[in-house]
Amino acid sequence: MLRRTGPMGPPAYRSEPLCAREDATRATPAALDAVVATEAATTVRQAALRAPSWAIPPSP
Known part of the structure; x- marks a missing residue:
């Protein structure tokens, strides 16, 4: 089943x-x-979880 996202797009967890x-x-x-x-x-x-955290926040 396909679903529509809201006008802001799907939730993103970049931050x-x-x-x-x-x-x-x-x-x-x-x-x-x-x-x-x-x-x-x-x-x-698991490899991604072992990577160091970003020192600066992601760009919008």
């Missing part, structure tokens, strides 16, 4: 650290197991 979305992100691979290579996606996610 918060990846670890702030960890609970929601951990639940996603189970739901996508037949769609994507969940083990590879989890490996990439």
Whole structure:
């Protein structure tokens, strides 16, 4: 089912650290197991979490 987003577009989480979305992100691979290579996606996610935090906020 396709869904429409509001006039501001879909929610973006660029202004918060990846670890702030960890609970929601951990639940996603189970739901996508037949769609994507969940083990590879989890490996990439774990590597991203180990990356240093940005020293400056993202641009708008």
